[in-house]
Amino acid sequence: MATTLSQALGKNFLGNAPVWYKKAIVAFLLINPVLYYTVGPFITGWILIAEFIFTLAMALKCYPLQPGGLLALQAALLGLTSTGAIYHEVEGNLEVILLLVFMVAGIYFMKDMLLFLFTKILLNIRSKPLLSLLFTLVAALLSAFLDALTVTAVLITVAVGFYAVYHKVASGKMIQHPEHDHSDDQSVVELHRADLDNFRAFLRSLIMHGAVGTALGGVCTLVGEPQNLLIAEKAGWDFVEFFHVMSPITMPVLAAGITTCIMLEKTGIMGYGAKLPEAVRTVLVEYAASVDAKRTAKDKVQLMVQALVAVILVFSLAFHVAAVGLVGLLVIVLLTAFNGIIEEHQIGRAFEEALPFTALLVVFFAVVAVIHEQHLFTPIINSVLAMDPEIQPSMFFIANGLLSMISDNVFVATVYINEVKDAFDAGTISRQQFDHLAVAINTGTNLPSVATPNGQAAFLFLLTSALAPLIRLSYGRMVMMALPYTIVLGGVGLLMVNLTL
Secondary structure, eight states: OHHHHHHHHHHHTTTTSOHHHHHHHHHHHHHHHHHHHHTOHHHHHHHHHHHHHHHHHTTTTSOTHHHHHHHHHHHHHHTSSOHHHHHHHHHHTHHHHHIIIIIHHHHHTTHHHHHHHHHHHHHHOOOHHHHHHHHHHHHHHHHHHSOHHHHHHHHHHHHHHHHHHHHHHHTTOOTTOSOOOTTOOTTOOHHHHHHHHHHHHHHHHHHHHHHHHHHHHHTTSTTSSHHHHHHHHHHTOOHHHHHHHHHHHHHHHHHHHHHHHHHHHHHOGGGOOOOOOHHHHHHHHHHHHHHHHHOOHHHHHHHHHHHHHHHHHHHHHHTTOSOHHHHHHHHHHHHHHHTTOOOHHHHHGGGTTTHHHHHHHHHHHHHHHHHHHHTOSHHHHHHHHTSOTTTHHHHHHHHHHHHHHHSOHHHHHHHHHHHHHHHHHTTSSOHHHHHHHHHHHHHHHHSGGGGSTTTOHHHHHHHTSSHHHHTTOOHHHHHHHHHHHHHHHHHHHHHHHHHHO
């Protein structure tokens, strides 16, 4: 009986995560108390950070909230931090939490308009380089004002929808056929297999361009990524000022990203360049026409309301009429009220996407509290700040970039901006130097982090989505397809940091 219970407990602990991963987490939890009482809190704190970064890097094996949360809980029990210190971190970052809770949910109610926009682009542009460029630019523009996760979710929805439509036809069924498993290729007619493979390659390249576009736009404004708002809050920048101080780096990087997009499509390297097969286009155009024909007056009014609220959102952010999270709540109220969404369960779906990451962010803050309480980064920050002020921004860009490739960029930015703010408050650095380092931290965490799905939440979301297995987008393939962008965005970003800061 005892054996049965212990086996059940082992299976329940972290669910379907690999056994080796479960053993690693258990080993961390067992060794940390021993280290605390033998080598002391400073070294134990550093080991805890390494363990936490491990959970972030292994996010595909297990969502980091559970193992990371256990490590944070243990840190509080051991005395590496206190619940008061954790609460202080959360309190100081309330605006970021409100952004995730309300803004992401608000944009959820705009999905129909965004879906309509991307569908029109996909089917009305025949040139693949131009289509890729438009996907990149639209994703960048939307991510600068909305949320990168939501923009990525729209891209995924468009791609899955079109893939399912053609897969149904390729399997010998009518578009109107109600039952079909588009993840099963056994029923695909041999005649259509080549077109289906080409369609997968087409969607892979298009989705990757769009995902990179969310990074290109996300780095530009204080609402583009969660860490941007955190940095802006520490620096005291509003929406317009944030864009202004970042633009000497972000605008050249945007131009370089656009050029890279076109060159990849022209050369066809790294898995890019695939075109939409004509047979597939015919099927998708017919499907889109049937959807447009079925759109009722009510549906059209809903799209108009969403477009109007999108305009209100942009102006509200540009003129900083309220905290970003409160603007998100405004969007929720307007869109649900005027589009007839009044049932609790309908509204609840909008919050499903952001709340897991919001909870993980609070765990980030618990680990940041450990860093503050134990002064873990003080020696590193002091050594960098002792360097020539002219090379400090470049060093911060490189350090943040490398860490963001293997870990979550929100966590990395949170750690570094807090340490730099402490140095500024202590009078160690001037206001101008603080601004330069804040710019380097923001660009460093946003640009090189496209290297792997670990760094960008939008990339991880794409990799773990239902679309990835359909279009054969694996972790390795995503890294290879992102490599040209990683080199260009990271290289141009570092160059501009050197030249302008």
